[in-house]
Amino acid sequence: MTQSDDFSGKRILITGGLGFIGSNLAHRLVENGAKVRIFDARLDPYGWNEANIAEIRSDVEVILGDVRDYPALEKAVQDCDLVYHLAAQVGREISMENPELDTAINCNGTLNLCRILSQAKRQIKVVYAGSRGQIGEPLYLPVDEDHPTLPTDVYGINKLAAEKYLLLFGRVYGFPAVSLRLNNVYGPRCQMQHGYYGILNWFIKNAMIGQPITVYGDGQQTRDYVYIDDVVDAFVRAGVSQKTDGQIYFIGSGVETLFLDMVKQVIRSVGRGTYINVPFPPQREGIDIRKFVVTTAKFSNDTGWSARVDLQEGVDRTVAFYQKRLQDYLDADGDRR
Numbered sequence: 001m002t003q004s005d006d007f008s009g010k011r012i013l014i015t016g017g018l019g020f021i022g023s024n025l026a027h028r029l030v031e032n033g034a035k036v037r038i039f040d041a042r043l044d045p046y047g048w049n050e051a052n053i054a055e056i057r058s059d060v061e062v063i064l065g066d067v068r069d070y071p072a073l074e075k076a077v078q079d080c081d082l083v084y085h086l087a088a089q090v091g092r093e094i095s096m097e098n099p100e101l102d103t104a105i106n107c108n109g110t111l112n113l114c115r116i117l118s119q120a121k122r123q124i125k126v127v128y129a130g131s132r133g134q135i136g137e138p139l140y141l142p143v144d145e146d147h148p149t150l151p152t153d154v155y156g157i158n159k160l161a162a163e164k165y166l167l168l169f170g171r172v173y174g175f176p177a178v179s180l181r182l183n184n185v186y187g188p189r190c191q192m193q194h195g196y197y198g199i200l201n202w203f204i205k206n207a208m209i210g211q212p213i214t215v216y217g218d219g220q221q222t223r224d225y226v227y228i229d230d231v232v233d234a235f236v237r238a239g240v241s242q243k244t245d246g247q248i249y250f251i252g253s254g255v256e257t258l259f260l261d262m263v264k265q266v267i268r269s270v271g272r273g274t275y276i277n278v279p280f281p282p283q284r285e286g287i288d289i290r291k292f293v294v295t296t297a298k299f300s301n302d303t304g305w306s307a308r309v310d311l312q313e314g315v316d317r318t319v320a321f322y323q324k325r326l327q328d329y330l331d332a333d334g335d336r337r
C-alpha cells in the first residue's frame with residue numbers, strides 16, 4: 001500500500017457492495033484501512049452473496065437497503081467521505097423485458113443519490129460504475145471517451161442517463177463525480193448461476209460441472225475482458241485522484257479477444273469442458289455487439305493505472321478460486337447463506 005491509496009480512517013459507502021465488483025472493492029478498501037459500509041438490496045438475480053465478504057465480515061458494516069429508498073440511502077450516505085456507486089440492474093436482456101425496473105434502479109436510484117449528495121453538508125465524492133453498453137455498436141476501434149453513445153438496449157440508455165445525472169449534479173452543486181465505463185469484468189466472487197451478465201464465470205461453472213458451454217453464433221464477436229483486481233485498482237485510483245473529478249473514463253484490458261478464444265481459454269484453465277454453437281435467440285441478437293475494445297490511455301495518463309493481468313492468468317486465478325469455493329457459488333440457495 002502506498003500513500004496514494006491509504007484510506008486509513010476514511011468512511012466509504014459501497015452501494016451494491018455484496019455483489020461481484022463491490023465485494024472485491026470492499027476487500028481492497030478494508031486492507032487499505034478504510035471504514036467500509038455496504039448498502040445492498042439483496043435483489044435477485046444480481047449476484048449478491050454473503051460469501052463474498054466472508055473474510056472481512058467483522059470489518060465492514062452491512063445495511064440492507066435499496067437505492068430506490070431515499071431515506072435509507074440518505075442515512076447511509078450522510079457521514080461518508082466517498083461513495084462508490086455500483087448498485088444497478090445489470091442484465092441487458094432483463095432491461096428489455098422489464099424496462100420499468102431498469103429505469104427505477106439505474107435512473108431513479110441514481111437520482112436519489114444525486115439529490116442526497118447535492119444537499120450534503122460537506123463534499124462527498126462519488127465514483128460511478130458505468131458500462132461499455134453506453135456506446136452500442138462501435139463506429140471505430142479502439143473506443144475512446146469521445147466516441148458517440150448509441151446504446152442498443154434499455155440498460156445502456158439508463159446507464160448513460162445515470163452517468164449524466166451524476167456529472168450534472170456534481171458540476172452544479174459542487175461535489176466531485178467520476179464515471180468508470182467498465183468492459184467485460186470477470187474474476188473471483190462473480191455469480192455463476194446464469195448468463196445475464198458475467199458470462200465468463202458462468203462458462204467456468206459449466207466446464208467445472210460437466211455442462212457444455214453454449215456459444216451463440218460463430219463465436220467471432222470480440223470483447224475486452226478485464227480482470228477484477230485491475231478494475232478494483234482503477235476504482236481505488238479514481239477515488240483518490242483529484243484529476244478524475246468530473247471525468248469519464250474507459251476501463252478495460254485494451255486487448256480485443258475473440259469470444260471463442262475466451263471460451264477455449266476457460267476450457268484450458270479448467271482442464272475439461274466442451275462447447276456447442278447455437279443460433280442467437282432473436283432478442284439477444286438484436287442487442288448484441290459484434291466487436292468491442294477500448295483504449296484506456298486517458299485514465300492511464302491521469303492516474304498511472306494500467307491493466308496488469310492478461311486473460312490466461314486471470315482465468316487461471318478465477319478457476320483456482322472456484323476450485324476452493326465452488327459450493328458457495330454453485331448452490332441454487334448459495335446466495336442466501
